[in-house]
Amino acid sequence: MTMKKRRKTAITRKRLPVRESSFPGNSCKILIIIIVAGFASLSFGFGDANHPHGEEPYALIFGTVWSADGRPLYGVRVKIRAEAKKAHWELYSDHSGEFAQRVPAGKADYLVTADLKGYKPRAGIHLQGGAEVTVHVENDERIDIGLHLK
Structure with missing residues (x-):
């Protein structure tokens, strides 16, 4: 009996590039910055030109x-x-x-x-x-x- 040597061939898979998930890291930071900026702009919006921040004269x-x-x-x-x-x-x-x-x-x-x-x-x-x-x-x-x- 003759044995054939079997050649092991590695199955090569084409790996997809690892893409960083943009939502958990960067988008959360951007969202937080937008929310903070929104609240900050609200606090500056009260009052009139002569008395900013709603301060009484x-x-x-x-x-x-x-x-x-x-x-x-x-x-x-x-x-x-x-x-x-x-x-x-x-x-x-x-x-x-x-x-x-x-x-x-x-x-x-x-x-x-x-x-x-x-x-x-x-x-x-x-x-x-x-x-x-x-x-x-x-x-x-x-x-x-x-x-x-x-």
């Missing part, structure tokens, strides 16, 4: 409370009251004698009063009474005032 009443000898006073109660409205604010002067309060923008008169009832004078400082100023606001602006106590 305001005026700032800024002042300093001074003693009779010209020193700034700490801890003096300052009251701000709108004359035409019931709106009012109460705040205290800081270590520099300064105070600041936002009020709605627009034409209005505000009565600003510095009251010494809660003030504890230091040695050598004797104060009586208070100071009062009427402030007229036209628009969204900063108004600086000085309250000189006697």
Whole structure:
């Protein structure tokens, strides 16, 4: 018996090029970027040209409370009251004698009063009474005032 040698032939398959799936990696990243950009553009879209981001316009009443000898006073109660409205604010002067309060923008008169009832004078400082100023606001602006106590 004769044996034929069988030649092993390898079956060659034509391999298809491996194609990276574009959906799980790149498309997800692009989709996330589009969504984030969309939400970011929404947040910038509110408000008008003068007041972006939906911020309400305001005026700032800024002042300093001074003693009779010209020193700034700490801890003096300052009251701000709108004359035409019931709106009012109460705040205290800081270590520099300064105070600041936002009020709605627009034409209005505000009565600003510095009251010494809660003030504890230091040695050598004797104060009586208070100071009062009427402030007229036209628009969204900063108004600086000085309250000189006697």
